Amino acid sequence: MIQINHQNARIKYLHNRLLRSSSQFVREHGTLMLTEATIEEKKLRKKSLFFQALWLVLAGLLFIIGLLLVAWAAGALYFDLPASAPVRNAAAIFWVVVAAVLGLFGGSRERVLILIAFAGILGWWLTLRPTQDADWQPDVAHLAYANIEGDQLTVHDIRNFDYRTATDFTPQYDTRVFNLTNLRGLDLFIDYWGSPYIAHPIASFDFGPQGHLCFSIEIRPQSRTTVLGAGRAVSQIRTHLHCRGCAGCHSAANQLQT
Helix, strand or coil: HHHHHHHHEEEEEEHHHHHHHHHHHHHHHHHHHHHHHHHHHHHHHHHHHHHHHHHHHHHHHHHHHHHHHHHHHHHHHHHHHHCCCHHHHHHHHHHHHHHHHHHHHHHHHHHHHHHHHHHHHHHHHHHHCCCCCEEECCCHHCCCEEEECCCCCEEEEEECEEEECCCCCCEEEEEEEEEEHHHHHHEEEEEEEECCCCCEEEEEEHHHHHHHEEEEEECCEECCCCCCCCCCEEEEEEEEECCCCCHHHHHHCCECCC
């Protein structure tokens, strides 16, 4: 009887020990699995944050590029559309408003429409070419031309304006004859436009007793042009000027140096 009780006690002891070992194993294994799950969750969260940041950067770049394209197209319409100033203003404003509304609040189809419209504006703009047949501003209304006979140079329509300011002047064009054998020297004028990095050179040829003849490469703005030098179809001319008219024009608005 004592031996049976002893065996039962031993079996019960082994059983309790086995239960404790199993519980400890389950706790340790469960803690390990929980730790691994936490690590994996952190990795996924880091990946998610990385892709979110990458998407924000790409979205920001696309937004800036789109903004620049819309602004460029608006400028193309404003400067180069062959229409009056009110029509050009209305076209540029209409384009900006429509592009902004469709781009910000529209879906993929609306954004594709914006790209198609931009491609149309770009294609039209690339077809523009400078012309010498237009309604020019008064100071560039006439083109100079020259004839050479031996050593004699005859220049027609030389600009010899009487400048009071850059926009207030009395137009006058002359015809002058120069003997090439009298050419003594060349002066170079540098016309600064408000910055030491933006300058316009003017060459002045000294013909001694026959005076000076200036050459300048300039844009030829049309009467409707409000910003000089803007646009794809801006024409250029080589102007011939009396030295007085040349210096008067440029020193009226800028700093002229030799």
